[in-house]
Amino acid sequence: MARTILVVDDSTLTRAAIHHMVEMLELDVGEILEAANGREALAVLADRPVDLILADLHMPDMDGCELVHRLKTEPAYAAIPVVVISAECNPGRLERLRAEGVVDFLHKPFTPEAFRATLEQNVEWCRG
């Protein structure tokens, strides 16, 4: 079954880079959707089922912390695995996000190898 990934980041460069990395992993991904902030991500989710969310934290309009809170308190979205990909350096915030249900963090800057390892460790269908 082809999966759908939602990439949420205000950086078009990072969204495009993640898009390339997902393609390189040759996962069974049918579609990679994109959103520039939390509000856009929720609009995408209202319209389309998604199997994995890769989300930045520092974004305008609605940031990643608010997005995670909305996702994990909404039954329709709570089970979707969320991996945070961010330059965030506040350990306390990352712990709070983990307590809310984020499965893992990938710190920017990251290599394709680290990206692969993070997905494989945390998302069953990403394992080769």
Add this chain to the structure above:
Amino acid sequence: MVEMNTGVLVTQALRRALETMAFMGVVEDDVAAAERVPEEFLAAAVDFSGPACGTCRVALPKALGRTLVQNVLLEGPRDEGQVADAVQELANVVCGLLLPMLAVADEPTFEVTVSRREDCRDRAVWDRLARGEDTQWARVDGWPVAVQCIVQGQGG
């Protein structure tokens, strides 16, 4: 408390950001790079608060911005907006790497703003960076890169 001697740390953060994001080598502490004034340049900044308050700013020639996009995506930028976006993301990443190095405490509890583009139409902006005592210069692919870390005061 923060470590106030930031120059070495700033260039370390830039080196790690560019090497990891874009496989680009950095020649550090190249003050002469400031004298090569680019025709067009881009700048982005992130404000931070916490153990210290201040601003982290990155400025580089637009031509190097295009190379940055090319190296990250293995294809050229789709438009000029993506080049400016790349500089914003570089400022975001450099700041994220720098702040934990500045903090002396075990747990850096900085808050940061979303990275913002800065107006670069005026050559005076580059000149101010070149004169700034808190600006570190590096050379990347032969181009000058400025990273300015202004610590305005100690936070709570």
